Amino acid sequence: MNVVGQLAPLAFGLAAIGSGIGVGIIVGKTIESVARQPELQGRLSGLMFLGIALTEALAFIAIAVAFIPFPAP
Known part of the structure; x- marks a missing residue:
């Protein structure tokens, strides 16, 4: 039985869900921060895009x- 082939779609789904949740939290907190301190919008946007890139990189690693x-036993 090829267990790895059966678990690959589960890994894809979990990676997509986790990445979506992470990006949503990052963007939501950035919007909240800009609403509190509008003068930091440029700096916060840069940090937001860095956080999104790192979150998406983790999703790509999970898919890879x-x-x-895995060797057969």
């Missing part, structure tokens, strides 16, 4: 791990 072949 699903393709790693």
Whole structure:
């Protein structure tokens, strides 16, 4: 039985859901911060895009791990 092939779609789904939640939290907190201190909008936007890039990178790593072949026992 190929367990890895059956778990790959689950890994894809969890990576997409986790990334979506993470990006939503990052963008929401940035909007909240800009509403509190509008003069920091430029600096906060840069940090927001950095956080989004790191969150998406983790999703890509999780998807890549699903393709790693495991040796048969």
